Structure formats: C-alpha cells, structure tokens
Amino acid sequence: MSAPGENAAGATTRIPILQAEGITKRFSGLVSVNRVSFEMYENEILGLIGPNGAGKTTLVNMISGTLKPSDGELRFEGQPIDALPPYQRAHLGICRTFQVMKPFPGMSVLENVTVGALFGRGGEKVMAKARRSAREWIDFTGLSHRVDARADSLGGPDRKRLEFAKALAMEPKLLLLDEVMAGLNAVEVEEVIELIKKMRERGVTILVIEHVIKAIRSLSDRVLVLHHGEKIAEGDPAAVLEDPRVVEAYLGRRRQ
Amino acid sequence: MRPLPLAIAAVVVVLLVFVPWLASDVMMQFAIDALLLAVLAQAWNILGGFTGYVSFGNSVFYGLGTYGAAIAMAQFHLPFWVGILLGIVLAVLCALLIGIPILRLRGPYFAIATLGLAAAMGAIVSNLPIAGSNIGLVLPLIRADTMFYELSLGLLVLCTLTVLWVSKSRFGMGLVAIREDEDAAGTMGINTTVFKIVALVLSALFTAVAGSIHAYWISFIDPASAFDPTLNVRMVIMAVFGGPGTVFGPLVGSFILSAIYEYLASSISTAAALLFGIVIVLAVIFMPRGLANMIGGVRARGPRYFLQNIRENRL
Amino acid sequence: MLLAQILTNGVLLGGLYGLMALGMALVWGVLNIVNLAHGAMIMLGGYAVYYLFAGLGVDPFLALPIATLGMFVFGYLLQRFVLNLVVRSAMLNTLLITFGLNVVITYLAQLAFSADFRTINPGYAGSNIAVFGITVPLVNFAAFAIAIVLAGAIWLLLNKMPLGRAIRATSQNLIAARLYGVNPRQLYAVTFGIGAALAGAAGGLYGTIAHLTPYIGASLTAKSFVIAIIGGLSNPFGVILGGIFVGVAESLTALYFGPTYSDVISFGLLVVVLIVRPARALRTA
Numbered sequence: 123m124s125a126p127g128e129n130a131a132g133a134t135t136r137i138p139i140l141q142a143e144g145i146t147k148r149f150s151g152l153v154s155v156n157r158v159s160f161e162m163y164e165n166e167i168l169g170l171i172g173p174n175g176a177g178k179t180t181l182v183n184m185i186s187g188t189l190k191p192s193d194g195e196l197r198f199e200g201q202p203i204d205a206l207p208p209y210q211r212a213h214l215g216i217c218r219t220f221q222v223m224k225p226f227p228g229m230s231v232l233e234n235v236t237v238g239a240l241f242g243r244g245g246e247k248v249m250a251k252a253r254r255s256a257r258e259w260i261d262f263t264g265l266s267h268r269v270d271a272r273a274d275s276l277g278g279p280d281r282k283r284l285e286f287a288k289a290l291a292m293e294p295k296l297l298l299l300d301e302v303m304a305g306l307n308a309v310e311v312e313e314v315i316e317l318i319k320k321m322r323e324r325g326v327t328i329l330v331i332e333h334v335i336k337a338i339r340s341l342s343d344r345v346l347v348l349h350h351g352e353k354i355a356e357g358d359p360a361a362v363l364e365d366p367r368v369v370e371a372y373l374g375r376r377r378q
Numbered sequence: 379m380r381p382l383p384l385a386i387a388a389v390v391v392v393l394l395v396f397v398p399w400l401a402s403d404v405m406m407q408f409a410i411d412a413l414l415l416a417v418l419a420q421a422w423n424i425l426g427g428f429t430g431y432v433s434f435g436n437s438v439f440y441g442l443g444t445y446g447a448a449i450a451m452a453q454f455h456l457p458f459w460v461g462i463l464l465g466i467v468l469a470v471l472c473a474l475l476i477g478i479p480i481l482r483l484r485g486p487y488f489a490i491a492t493l494g495l496a497a498a499m500g501a502i503v504s505n506l507p508i509a510g511s512n513i514g515l516v517l518p519l520i521r522a523d524t525m526f527y528e529l530s531l532g533l534l535v536l537c538t539l540t541v542l543w544v545s546k547s548r549f550g551m552g553l554v555a556i557r558e559d560e561d562a563a564g565t566m567g568i569n570t571t572v573f574k575i576v577a578l579v580l581s582a583l584f585t586a587v588a589g590s591i592h593a594y595w596i597s598f599i600d601p602a603s604a605f606d607p608t609l610n611v612r613m614v615i616m617a618v619f620g621g622p623g624t625v626f627g628p629l630v631g632s633f634i635l636s637a638i639y640e641y642l643a644s645s646i647s648t649a650a651a652l653l654f655g656i657v658i659v660l661a662v663i664f665m666p667r668g669l670a671n672m673i674g675g676v677r678a679r680g681p682r683y684f685l686q687n688i689r690e691n692r693l
Numbered sequence: 694m695l696l697a698q699i700l701t702n703g704v705l706l707g708g709l710y711g712l713m714a715l716g717m718a719l720v721w722g723v724l725n726i727v728n729l730a731h732g733a734m735i736m737l738g739g740y741a742v743y744y745l746f747a748g749l750g751v752d753p754f755l756a757l758p759i760a761t762l763g764m765f766v767f768g769y770l771l772q773r774f775v776l777n778l779v780v781r782s783a784m785l786n787t788l789l790i791t792f793g794l795n796v797v798i799t800y801l802a803q804l805a806f807s808a809d810f811r812t813i814n815p816g817y818a819g820s821n822i823a824v825f826g827i828t829v830p831l832v833n834f835a836a837f838a839i840a841i842v843l844a845g846a847i848w849l850l851l852n853k854m855p856l857g858r859a860i861r862a863t864s865q866n867l868i869a870a871r872l873y874g875v876n877p878r879q880l881y882a883v884t885f886g887i888g889a890a891l892a893g894a895a896g897g898l899y900g901t902i903a904h905l906t907p908y909i910g911a912s913l914t915a916k917s918f919v920i921a922i923i924g925g926l927s928n929p930f931g932v933i934l935g936g937i938f939v940g941v942a943e944s945l946t947a948l949y950f951g952p953t954y955s956d957v958i959s960f961g962l963l964v965v966v967l968i969v970r971p972a973r974a975l976r977t978a
Contacts, residue, residue: 432789479964486788487922490727493911504953614789651800652796652801654793655794655797656793658796662779662786663775690781691782693781693877693881
C-alpha cells in the first residue's frame with residue numbers, strides 16, 4: 123500500500139481503479155456534465171469540488187449507475203461498466219452515500235448496516251454472519267450505543283455515521299462520499315475527517331464531494347474542480363485551491 | 379420471532395386441524411371462507427407488506443387460479459391437482475408477463491396499473507370461449523367440506539411459513555430495503571427487479587391456489603365472481619388492518635374482520651360491505667401501522683396511541 | 694364517413710373524460726393525493742343532477758351548477774375533516790383511505806339510490822344537429838363545450854388569480870407557502886373542493902349521455918388516472934387533450950373489437966403510456 127501523495131506522482135504508470143473518459147450528461151438539451159475525464163488510483167482520496175449546480179452529484183450518479191451518461195466511457199479496474207446497473211456496480215465494490223442521507227427509515231441501525239453486509243461486494247449469504255459483521259462496522263463508526271434505534275430517529279451526526287457504516291459493510295473498493303459533512307459543526311467535521319482517514323487506511327479509494335474547504339485540504343491527495351459541468355482544474359490541493367480560475371468560479375461565487 | 383409466539387401458533391394450528399369434527403355445516407362454510415381470505419391477505423402481504431408495492435389487482439391471480447381449476451376439471455375432466463397446477467402456471471405466467479413491465483412503476487402508478495389490470499382481465503376472460511365466456515363453467519360437484527377445510531388450512535400454514543421465512547431471510551431483508559427506499563436499495567447491491575418479481579410470483583402463486591380451492595368447493599364460476607374486484611378491497615384491508623409487513627398481523631386482521639363481516643352479513647346484509655370501507659378509513663386515520671404495531675409497538679398506549687398517529691400525519 | 698362519425702363521437706366523449714380527469718389531476722398535483730374516490734364523486738354528481746331533474750323537474754343544465762356547488766361543499770368538508778388527518782402520511786395511506794372512501798360512498802349510494810340504472814333524460818336528449826353529414830348529438834356537444842369552458846376557467850384560476858397563485862405555490866412548497874401567509878389547511882380544502890366540484894360537473898354531464906349506477910366509480914377513477922398521466926398534472930388543456938385521446942381510442946376500439954374491450958383499452962393505454970414515458974412516472978412517485 124502506497125503512502126498518500128505518491129499516487130499522483132506515479133499516476134502515469136499505474137492502472138487506475140476508475141477511469142472516466144469524456145463523460146457527458148445532457149438533460150433535455152441542458153448539459154450538466156460536459157466531457158469530463160479523470161482517473162482515480164488505488165487508495166487515494168480525490169476531492170471533487172465546485173459551486174452548486176456544477177454537476178458533481180450528477181457525476182457521482184453516473185459512476186454509481188443511477189444515471190446513464192449521454193456520452194463517454196467509464197471503466198472500473200480496467201473493465202467498462204457503462205452497461206451495468208447500480209446493483210452490479212455495488213457488487214464490484216463501487217459504493218456511494220447520498221447528499222440527502224438515505225437510510226432505510228423504518229429499519230433499525232443494525233438492519234440498515236446488515237443490508238450492506240448482505241448485498242454489497244462481500245455479499246454475505248448467512249444472516250447471522252452478516253449481522254455480526256454489521257455490528258463490527260457499527261462499532262467502527264462509533265454508533266454502537268444506537269444499534270437498535272430506528273434509523274429515522276437518529277440525529278444528523280449519527281445519521282452520517284450510519285451512512286458510513288452501511289457503506290463500509292459493503293466492503294467497497296471505491297467509495298463516493300457526496301457532501302457527508304453538510305450541516306455538521308466543527309467538532310463533528312473533525313470526527314468525520316478522522317473516520318474518512320481510517321477508511322483509507324483500510325485500503326478504500328475515496329471520492330469526496332465537499333463544500334468544507336478545510337476538509338478537502340486536509341483529506342485530498344488530489345483535487346478536481348468542476349464548473350458549469352466542465353473540469354477547470356485538477357491536481358495538488360494547495361495549488362488548485364490557489365488557482366485564480368478556481369477562486370473566481372468557486373470561492374468567488376460562494377462569497378456572494 | 380421469539381419462541382413463545384411460535385409455540386402458540388403451533389398449538390393453534392393443531393387445534394384448528396380438528397375443527398371439522400366439531401363444527402356445524404354453517405360454521406364450516408364460514409371457516410373455509412375465512413381461511414381462504416386469510417391466505418389472500420397473507421399472500422398480498424408478501425408484495426404489499428414487505429416490498430411496499432400495493433397491489434389492487436391480486437384478484438387477477440385469484441381468478442386465474444379459479445379458471446385454471448375450472449378449465450382443467452370442467453373442460454378436460456382432469457383431476458383437481460392438475461387444475462391447481464394449471465392455475466399456478468397461469469398465475470405465474472401472468473405475474474411474469476405483466477409483472478416485468480408493471481413493477482417498474484412506483485407508488486400510485488403501480489397501484490392503479492394493478493387496478494386497471496383487474497378490470498381488464500375480467501373483460502378479457504368473459505370473451506374467451508374456453509373459459510365459458512360470459513356464462514361460466516360448472517365443476518364436478520363434490521361434498522367434502524372437511525377436505526376443503528384441511529386443504530385451506532394447509533395452504534394458509536404453508537403461506538404463513540413462507541412469510542415467516544421471508545421475514546427472517548436475506549431475501550426478506552432485500553424486500554424491506556426496497557420498501558424503505560428503492561433507489562438506495564439498488565445502489566446497495568440489491569437486484570431490485572429480480573427481488574420484486576420473485577415477491578410478485580410468490581404472492582400470485584398462493585393467491586392462485588386459494589382460487590383453485592375455492593372454485594372446486596363452490597363448483598360454479600363465472601368471470602364476475604372469479605375476478606370480483608371487491609376481493610381486492612378485502613385482502614388489502616385485512617392485511618393493513620392487522621399489520622402489513624408482519625408475519626401474524628394479516629392473519630389476525632383477516633380473522634377478526636371475517637368474523638365481524640359474517641356477523642353483520644347475517645343481520646344486515648348491505649351494511650357489511652359498507653363496514654369494510656369504514657374500517658379502512660378509520661384504520662388509516664387511527665392506526666396506520668396496523669394492529670400488530672398497536673399491540674407490539676413501543677409507542678404510547680391507550681387513546682394517546684391514536685392521537686399520536688393523527689398528530690404525525692395531519693396538516 | 695363512419696370513421697368520421699366515430700371520431701366525432703370519440704372527441705365529444707373525450708372532452709367529458711378530460712373534465713373527469715381534471716379534478717383528479719388538480720388534487721394530485723397540489724395535494725399529492727391520488728384520490729381513488731374520485732370516480733365515486735363523479736357518480737355522486739351524476740345522481741345529484743338526476744334527482745334534481747327527475748324529482749324536482751329542474752332542467753339538467755340548470756341543475757348542473759347546483760350539483761357542482763354541492764360537490765364543492767362535500768369535497769371541502771371531506772378534506773377539511775377527514776383527509777386532512779392523513780395528508781402528511783405515506784402515499785400508501787392516502788391511497789388506502791381514498792380507496793376506503795370509494796367503498797363507503799359506493800355502498801351508501803347503493804343504499805340511497807338503489808342499484809338500478811338511471812339516465813338523465815330531458816326532452817331534448819335525442820336531438821341532433823348534422824354537420825357535413827356527421828350527426829352531432831346536442832347533449833354530447835353541450836357536455837364537450839362545458840368541459841372546455843371549465844378547463845378554461847381552471848386555467849384562468851391557476852394562472853391569473855391570487856387564489857390560483859397560492860394554490861400553485863402550495864403545490865411547489867408547503868413550507869414556503871406558509872411563509873407567505875397562506876393557510877395550507879384552508880387552501881387544501883378549497884383545492885379538494887374544486888376537484889370535487891369538477892367531478893360533480895363531470896358526473897352530471899356523464900349522466901345525460903350514459904347510465905348511472907352506484908358502481909361506475911372504480912372504472913371512472915382508473916380512466917381519470919390514465920388521462921391525468923397522459924395529459925400531465927399542470928395544464929388543464931393538456932388534461933382535456935388527454936381525455937380526447939382516450940375518448941377517440943375507446944371509440945375506435947369499440948368499432949373494431951367490440952364494446953366489451955373499452956376497459957381493456959384504457960388499461961392498455963395506461964401501461965403503454967407508463968412504459969413509453971416512464972421518466973415522469975418514476976419521478977413523481
């Protein structure tokens with residue numbers, strides 16, 4: 123396992139875990155994502171930023187398979203995945219969280235996470251074993267005190283923990299985190315950052331969509347910036363965040 | 379499921395087996411009807427309760443089961459079990475053929491599509507000569523209430539065991555996940571299409587067998603009675619009244635409502651149908667999660683339970 | 694010539710179908726309730742006009758506004774005191790409760806009106822006018838015209854009047870509407886009342902050209918639903934066009950396959966429309 127930061131440097135020689143080539147999404151004439159190409163390498167954390175409406179979530183939806191690209195190609199571990207429905211991508215190890223947290227509201231925390239263990243890449247067939255591994259992930263994310271609570275009774279931070287536990291129980295290779303820090307206070311953001319780092323230590327490759335710049339800065343090995351559906355910058359976080367085009371497009375607009 | 383309810387259930391089943399030697403003819407009529415209705419509610423529960431796909435068209439599978447038995451026995455003089463098989467084949471084929479397009483629809487779209495299907499099916503069958511067209515079919519007459527009773531009871535036990543398995547299995551977890559949030563279920567690795575279709579097929583299968591048994595028992599069928607749309611009202615409300623998505627809720631709900639219905643039907647016949655409508659309205663307002671939740675839930679007790687439900691859902 | 698006649702019949706009938714669906718589409722779009730008792734309310738409107746005509750001798754077209762007003766009050770009260778209790782719960786529950794209401798209304802109607810066929814049959818019921826050799830039944834034409842006028846009225850209400858703007862705002866966002874001082878409880882009841890009034894008007898007209906029984910509700914609900922989907926929930930004229938489409942399809946089916954298949958054709962249309970245009974069906978669900 124390579125140390126963070128090395129990935130970007132070794133990019134040209136290694137086989138990427140995810141390749142996006144000219145990904146485009148048009149909604150009845152409106153271009154939401156326009157010919158975006160990028161690569162993700164094993165065990166790296168890629169930060170995806172951009173103003174609201176830049177097409178970040180649309181991009182994640184296309185990677186997880188809930189939306190079909192109008193154009194372009196996606197490869198996961200070298201295999202084209204464009205024809206695969208979401209559940210098959212989940213079996214391959216592509217896993218996502220939703221911007222609006224989507225726990226199964228009427229299920230308990232344990233049941234929610236068990237679903238991940240049963241149907242994810244691990245695909246555990248035996249209920250008892252799935253429950254056991256679900257408990258482990260609930261411990262890992264620090265949610266053990268709410269194991270039997272109904273998911274819709276959880277508060278904001280616990281809901282994020284549940285989302286992580288569900289995702290991790292699926293044993294993902296590639297994890298897509300869509301604004302998991304939105305609505306959290308500074309302390310909670312810190313906790314989530316630690317959690318994401320812990321996940322990476324377990325070998326997961328992670329795409330982080332985030333508005334919290336501090337989090338992007340401290341987590342990402344590389345950053346990719348979308349604006350009006352187009353990639354306007356990519357590379358080292360410090361450099362990209364200083365890039366005048368990025369400042370103008372992203373930070374400038376956010377300040378309004 | 380804790381061992382105690384299971385033990386109680388087992389004892390009740392054993393006791394129920396001996397009912398035919400104790401009950402009067404009238405009681406037997408009622409018992410067979412109640413058992414078959416409970417099967418319908420329980421079969422509906424697999425799709426409506428666990429998967430969250432509300433079907434107002436399960437009468438179609440019931441009708442196909444009815445006609446399977448009737449066509450095999452009246453037109454081709456085949457034995458009853460062949461009729462049951464034919465009914466199952468017809469219902470499962472229909473579930474696959476109709477289910478695959480229709481299960482892509484969600485919420486009210488699915489519900490209304492099934493409602494339309496129920497209406498369309500009656501019209502189609504009444505135009506088929508092999509099904510006796512508008513006139514119907516007469517099956518060989520047999521007086522064997524005990525057999526019909528035990529068959530119905532056996533079917534109900536089988537159906538309930540299936541639901542019990544669903545409630546504890548990986549498959550059932552997938553169904554509940556679909557009910558709770560279908561998009562999320564898909565991204566978590568559940569092949570939602572296959573799960574939904576299997577649930578529909580299971581539901582169709584048990585419903586069809588109930589139809590076959592009923593056809594042979596009644597020994598005369600026509601499109602109006604086989605595809606009776608009010609049957610949908612009954613099975614849905616029984617399952618919902620008892621507690622959709624639970625193992626015993628639909629059974630309890632259907633037995634209670636059958637008993638009330640029978641009592642009212644014997645005193646004031648037209649009001650009995652009306653009762654079902656009123657029960658639906660009141661149940662949705664006061665106990666939207668069914669009897670099972672009211673008794674077993676961790677929510678407020680007594681009148682506060684009802685007020686809490688209203689407070690949550692009113693504007 | 695036969696085809697032209699059939700098409701004319703279909704268009705005239707379809708206008709009325711559109712009016713039936715209009716109330717359902719309005720309630721669905723604004724309250725997010727698919728009212729399975731909508732057909733039963735159409736039936737009630739029909740009986741109201743029937744009894745005003747047969748019992749009191751009021752001309753059906755004079756009785757129509759009275760029945761419409763009566764149904765508005767009925768719908769307003771129903772939403773205000775019954776449906777309002779469950780309006781925020783899952784769609785399953787609003788489906789079930791309106792399904793239950795459908796049963797209640799149907800059987801109450803059976804007790805009150807008996808199960809016999811009724812037709813609203815004024816002296817001019819058989820009158821026709823001939824246009825280019827096509828027979829246009831006067832009553833059907835009047836029903837069609839009234840449907841168009843009411844659709845226009847609804848369009849004006851929604852687009853040009855403060856009440857309509859409030860209704861549309863509420864359908865977009867309940868919380869925002871509340872901020873603008875709209876009382877959603879009141880507005881929901883008014884909207885549902887308008888939906889019921891449209892159902893009542895459609896029912897009265899339906900009674901002048903077809904049989905009334907207490908049991909017509911379910912198939913009219915299904916038909917209204919199909920039309921609401923084809924026509925869309927936002928534009929009244931779209932709904933009328935959807936109705937015309939279904940009316941023409943039904944007339945052609947009756948001509949080529951026989952009248953028993955007209956229920957089958959609306960179901961077939963429903964499935965086809967939902968499959969050809971699944972995006973909308975999946976999004977709103």
